[in-house]
Amino acid sequence: MRRTSFSDMSCSIARTLEQVGDWWTLLLVREAFFGTRRFGEFQSHLGIAPNVLTQRLQDLVQHGILEVTAASENGRALDYRLTDKGRDLFPIIVALAQWGDRHAPAPGGPPVVIVDRDLQRPIAPLQVRADDGRVLQARDVAVKLTRG
Amino acid sequence: MRRTSFSDMSCSIARTLEQVGDWWTLLLVREAFFGTRRFGEFQSHLGIAPNVLTQRLQDLVQHGILEVTAASENGRALDYRLTDKGRDLFPIIVALAQWGDRHAPAPGGPPVVIVDRDLQRPIAPLQVRADDGRVLQARDVAVKLTRG
Numbered sequence: 001m002r003r004t005s006f007s008d009m010s011c012s013i014a015r016t017l018e019q020v021g022d023w024w025t026l027l028l029v030r031e032a033f034f035g036t037r038r039f040g041e042f043q044s045h046l047g048i049a050p051n052v053l054t055q056r057l058q059d060l061v062q063h064g065i066l067e068v069t070a071a072s073e074n075g076r077a078l079d080y081r082l083t084d085k086g087r088d089l090f091p092i093i094v095a096l097a098q099w100g101d102r103h104a105p106a107p108g109g110p111p112v113v114i115v116d117r118d119l120q121r122p123i124a125p126l127q128v129r130a131d132d133g134r135v136l137q138a139r140d141v142a143v144k145l146t147r148g
Numbered sequence: 149m150r151r152t153s154f155s156d157m158s159c160s161i162a163r164t165l166e167q168v169g170d171w172w173t174l175l176l177v178r179e180a181f182f183g184t185r186r187f188g189e190f191q192s193h194l195g196i197a198p199n200v201l202t203q204r205l206q207d208l209v210q211h212g213i214l215e216v217t218a219a220s221e222n223g224r225a226l227d228y229r230l231t232d233k234g235r236d237l238f239p240i241i242v243a244l245a246q247w248g249d250r251h252a253p254a255p256g257g258p259p260v261v262i263v264d265r266d267l268q269r270p271i272a273p274l275q276v277r278a279d280d281g282r283v284l285q286a287r288d289v290a291v292k293l294t295r296g
Contacts (some may be wrong), residue, residue: 013174013175013178013241013244013245013248014175014248015248015252015253015254016244016245016247016248016251016252017171017174017175017244018252019251019252023165026161026165027161027162027165030161033286034291085251087285087286088247088250088251089247090276090285090286091239091243091246091247091274091275091276092240092243092244092247093161094276095239095240095243095274096160096161096164096165096240097160097161097164098160098239099160099164099236099237099239099240100160100161100162100163100164101160102236103164103167103233103236104160104163104164104166104167105160105163106160106163109294112291112292112293112294113291113292113294114289114290114291114292115289115290115291115292116278116279116282116284116288116289117287117288117289117290118278118288119278119279119280120290120292121278121279122279123276123277123278123279123284123289124277124278124279124281126239126243126274126276126277127239127277128238128239128242128271128274129271129272129274129275130264130266130267130269130271130272131264131267131269131270131271131272132267133272134264136264136271137235137238138181138235138238139265140264140265140266141262141263141264141265141271142262142263142265142268143182143260143261143262143263144260144261144262144263144268145260146257146260146261
C-alpha cells in the first residue's frame, strides 16, 4: 500500500481496535460465534476472571457487538448474542485463525479446521479481491482520499 | 460455527493474538504495509513512545514478522520490513479496516479507501468462501477435529 494520509488511514483500523483490539474481547467474540451465550460458559471456556469478563461483556454490549436478552421467563439468566455488527466480525476471526494455523501452529499442526458445513471440506484461505474479483496482494493496492 | 473443542480451537486464534494481539503491534504492521521502514518514521507517524516502539519492534522481529536490514552502507540506519509471514497479515489488516469503515466510521464517512491499483476502484469486501468459491456466513461453517 502507498501512503496517502496516516492520520486519516489510521482511523478505520484504530477505531476497530478501540472496540475489539483486546485479546479477551476477540476470544469472547470467537466464543459467541461458537454458540456460547451464558456468562458461566464464557467463564469456564476461557478461564477468565469474573470481574474481567463482566467488564469485557459490558464493553461489547456498549459497542453494540453483543446484545443481552433474557434467556428464561423469570429473566434471571441472560443470553449474550452477536448483533449484526458483531457477526460482521466473522472475516476478522477467520483471518486470525488462518494466519495462526499457518504461522503459529500448534505442535503437530492445527487441531481443528474450519469447514464448510455442506461439503465438510476446509474453507478457502481468505483472499483480498478487486471489485472485479481478481486476487490482490498488498503491493496491488493503494489508499486513496475520498474527499479533498 | 458449532463447537468441537474450545481449548483446541482457541489455539490458532489465541496464538495469533499472542503475536499480533496488541494495539500498537497491529498499527506498526499497518505502517509497514504503507511502506514505513525507519524507527523515526514509525515514531512520528504513530506518536508512540520510543521505549514502547523499541519493545514492539523487537517483538515483531523476534516473531519473524519484521526483519531488520541495514539501510545504508555504514549500517547505522536500520530498515524494518515485513517478512513473508508479516505480509500474510494482509487479510487481517484489510478485515480490520473494512469493519471499521462500516461500523466505526469517522464522522462524515471513511476519509480514505483501499483501492485496486490498476482500476483505482475500492476493493471488494472480504468474504469467507468455501473451497468451491461459494460465499459463506458464520452459520455455514463448523469446526472439525483434524485428529482423534
